[in-house]
Amino acid sequence: MKITKHKIPTHDPQTGELNPYYKQLTDxxxxxxxxxxxxxxxxxxxxxxxxxxxxxxxxQKVKFKKGEIDLRYAGLRDADLSKANLGGxxxxxxxxRYANLGGxxxRSADLxxxDLRDTDLRDTDLRDADLSKADLSKADLGKANLKGAYLSGAYLRxADLxxxxLxxADLxxADLxxADLGKANLKGAxxxxAxLxxAxLxxADLxxAxxxxxxxxxANLKGAxxSNAKGLKK
Numbered sequence: 001m002k003i004t005k006h007k008i009p010t011h012d013p014q015t016g017e018l019n020p021y022y023k024q025l026t027d028x029x030x031x032x033x034x035x036x037x038x039x040x041x042x043x044x045x046x047x048x049x050x051x052x053x054x055x056x057x058x059x060q061k062v063k064f065k066k067g068e069i070d071l072r073y074a075g076l077r078d079a080d081l082s083k084a085n086l087g088g089x090x091x092x093x094x095x096x097r098y099a100n101l102g103g104x105x106x107r108s109a110d111l112x113x114x115d116l117r118d119t120d121l122r123d124t125d126l127r128d129a130d131l132s133k134a135d136l137s138k139a140d141l142g143k144a145n146l147k148g149a150y151l152s153g154a155y156l157r158x159a160d161l162x163x164x165x166l167x168x169a170d171l172x173x174a175d176l177x178x179a180d181l182g183k184a185n186l187k188g189a190x191x192x193x194a195x196l197x198x199a200x201l202x203x204a205d206l207x208x209a210x211x212x213x214x215x216x217x218x219a220n221l222k223g224a225x226x227s228n229a230k231g232l233k234k
Contacts, residue, residue, distance in 0.1 A: 034056070034060050034062060035057075035062050035064075037056070038053040038056050038057050038062060039053075039068070039069075041053035041056075042069060042070065042071060043070075045071070045073065045074040045075065047074070047075060047076055047077075047079050050071065050074060050076065050079070051079060051080070051081070054081065054084045054085070054086075057085065058084075058085065064087075064088065064089075065088065066087075066088030066108055067088060067089075067090055067110075068088070069086060069088070069089035069090065070089075070090045071089060071090060071091050071094055072090050072091070072092050072093055072094065073093050073094060074091075074094050074095070075094075075095050076094060076095060076096050076099055077095050077096070077097045077098060077099065078097075078098045078099060079096070079099045079100070080099075080100045081099055081100060081101050081104055082100045082101065082102045082103055082104060082120075083102070083103040083104055083105075084101070084104045084105070085104075085105045086104055086105060086106050086109055087105045087106065087107040087108060087109065087125075088107070088108045088109060089106070089109045089110070090109075090110045091106075091109055091110060091111050091114055092110045092111065092112045092113055092114060092130075093112075093113045093114060094111070094114045094115070095114075095115045096114055096115060096116050096119050097115050097116070097117050097118060097119065098117075098118050098119065099116075099119050099120070100119075100120045101119060101120060101121050101124050102120045102121065102122045102123055102124060103122070103123045103124060104121075104124050104125070105124075105125045106124055106125060106126050106129050107125050107126070107127045107128060107129065108127070108128045108129060109126070109129045109130070110129075110130045111129055111130060111131045111134050112130045112131065112132045112133055112134060113132075113133050113134060114131070114134045114135070115134075115135050116131075116134055116135060116136045116139050117135050117136070117137045117138060117139065118137075118138050118139060119136070119139045119140070120139075120140050121136075121139055121140060121141045121144050122140050122141070122142045122143060122144065123142075123143050123144060124141070124144045124145070125144075125145050126144055126145060126146045126149050127145055127146070127147045127148055127149065128147075128148045128149060128150075129146070129149045129150070130149075130150045131149055131150060131151045131154050132150050132151065132152045132153055132154060133152075133153045133154060133155075134151075134154050134155070135154075135155045136154055136155060136156045136159050137155050137156065137157045137158060137159065138157070138158045138159060139156070139159045139160070140159075140160045141159060141160060141161045141164050142160050142161070142162050142163055142164065143162075143163045143164060144161070144164045144165070145164075145165045146164055146165060146166045146169050147165050147166070147167050147168055147169065148167075148168045148169060149166070149169045149170070150169075150170045151169055151170060151171045151174050152170050152171070152172045152173055152174065153172075153173045153174060154171070154174045154175070155174075155175045156174055156175060156176045156179050157175055157176070157177050157178055157179065158177075158178040158179060158180075159176070159179045159180070160179075160180045161179055161180060161181045161184050162180050162181065162182045162183060162184060163182070163183050163184060164181070164184045164185070165184075165185045166181075166184055166185060166186045166189050167185050167186065167187040167188055167189065167205075168187070168188045168189060169186070169189045169190070170189075170190045171189055171190060171191050171194050172190045172191070172192045172193055172194060173192075173193045173194060174191075174194045174195070175194075175195045176194055176195060176196045176199050177195050177196070177197045177198055177199065178197075178198045178199060179196070179199045179200070180199075180200045181199055181200060181201045181204050182200050182201070182202050182203055182204065183202070183203040183204060183205075184201070184204045184205070185204075185205045186204055186205060186206050186209050187205050187206070187207045187208055187209065188207070188208045188209060189206075189209045189210070190209075190210045191209055191210055191211050191214050192210050192211070192212040192213060192214060192231065193212070193213045193214065194214050194215070195214075195215045196214060196215060196216050196219045197215050197216070197217045197218050197219065198217075198218040198219065199216075199219045199220070200219075200220050201219055201220060201221050201224050202220050202221070202222045202223050202224065203222075203223040203224060204221075204224045204225070205224075205225050206221075206224050206225060206226050206229055207225050207226070207227045207228055207229070208227075208228045208229065208230070209226075209229050209230070210229075210230045210231055211229060211230065211231040211232045212230070212231035213231070214231065
């Protein structure tokens with residue numbers, strides 16, 4: 001005779017409160033209880049508590065919905081957030097100067113107006129992230145995945161974007177003066193009204209990119225693929 005296993009609910013279906021017998025019935029901690037503890041740590045906006053919360057989330061395999069992690073205005077200067085799972089997190093207006101976010105998951109995260117000067121973002125997953133008006137001056141974004149990211153009005157002066165994936169990204173009005181975009185994938189990217197004066201674009205893939213009113217004075221485009229690029233002045 002086949003025995004049907006019933007899933008133990010994390011909440012009381014009648015009251016909506018956490019199931020007080022979850023651990024007794026499953027011999028495991030209620031994941032929703034752990035999740036709330038982590039969110040409470042995030043609410044403090046304290047750097048050490050946030051790092052602790054992220055470590056706990058990783059060890060307990062706790063998942064969050066987009067916008068559930070609210071770290072707006074948090075002070076995370078110099079924080080080691082390498083390989084952290086911050087997908088969909090709200091980090092707008094957050095101080096992340098000199099932080100290590102190398103290899104972190106920041107897919108669809110909100111980093112608008114964030115201070116990311118001199119931040120380590122190498123190999124970071126920033127697909128579809130909002131980095132509008134963020135300050136990324138001198139940030140290291142080497143080999144970062146910024147596919148479809150929104151970087152309109154962002155400050156990227158002297159940033160390292162070498163080998164980065166910026167295909168389909170919106171860089172309209174961005175300040176990229178002196179930035180290193182060597183061998184970067186900018187296929188279909190919007191660079192309208194962007195400042196690329198003195199930028200290094202050697203070997204970059206710029207097929208189908210938009211260059212309307214773009215400042216390219218002094219930019220190094222040697223070996224770059226500009227096939228079907230739009231708005232370039234002849």
